[in-house]
Amino acid sequence: MPELPEVETIKRGLSELLPGRVIADVWHDWQKSFPNAPADVARFMVNAKIESVRRRAKVLIIELSSGYSLVIHLKMTGQLVFVNKNEQKLENSNKKLVNNINSQFLFSNSSREARFGGGHPTDSLINNLPDKSTRVVIDFQDDSKLFFNDQRKFGWMRLLPTIEVPQIDFMKKMGPEPLEDDFTVNKFINNILRRRQSAIKAVLLDQTVLAGVGNIYADESLWAAKIHPAIPAGQIPRTKLIKLYSELRRILTMAITKGGSTDRNYVDAKGKKGSYLTFAQVFRKENQPCPRCGTIIEKIRVAGRGTHICPKCQKMIYTRDIRS
DNA sequence: CACTTGACCTGTCCGC
């Protein structure tokens, strides 16, 4: 769910809210989410000040004044929700007013629904925390709180010495970020072709090739570049890869300016369904017409993932390595 | 080594 644009959006939000705040207490109930020893938490988190919030691919890094950092991966259902006590009081006394300001202190899939979708049931999220998905609560000295919620328990949070963060395994293996200035089209093509026999979609999802792309943006960029997701990477003409490079960067950049997307469908208070993938062209659009040619979009399975294609725009036409 | 599949979880949705 959270891919690069979503994590970037969360990072930008937390960057405005957390730095300068001092941790008063930390509660956590779940070893997998937050396996650090209570003694370490007490020693390196309590009384520490938040210095900065950074992002590497889909990973958030909250740097503390103690020389330690919180490294956070939200995986599919993780949320980071910041709640300011004053706002909470306001919520209790004047619900309408708070609905309008929810977005400034909620950073989660639900908050994006709130922001882009208008009123809906999760407007009341702020009243319900902690809930049963809450794994970690960080209390600040000014009585504001940061909640880490994760329904499916795939996400995690680790407290590590800041200087060791780049050394941990999955950080070292991570490939380049698609939006970095020095990530050139040639680098992109060379990295793609490192996995010549794999389906192009599997390559885009491989974080050692390219860090930050997930299922939504893989489908969207392959549709934009008119490439079938199951084509072996090595069989794609160079001109198509150049197109894929520019479309991937364009779509990721656009998604960030829109504050990310969410694939959560929900039912609002009136039982009405809605989707908040406002700029998706194919993702979760199966059985709907392709925005480009009108052909009905199909959902198939590629690289073990649900995959959305226009069967006319994205044909399996390559049968040999035409680069050589 | 290259590449694919299944496990990790739980809430939701679909069909019977």
Added chain:
DNA sequence: TGCGGACAGGTCAAGT
């Protein structure tokens, strides 16, 4: 209405 099962997707371990 309830119930079983498929499905969702990021990442890693285990498999071919």
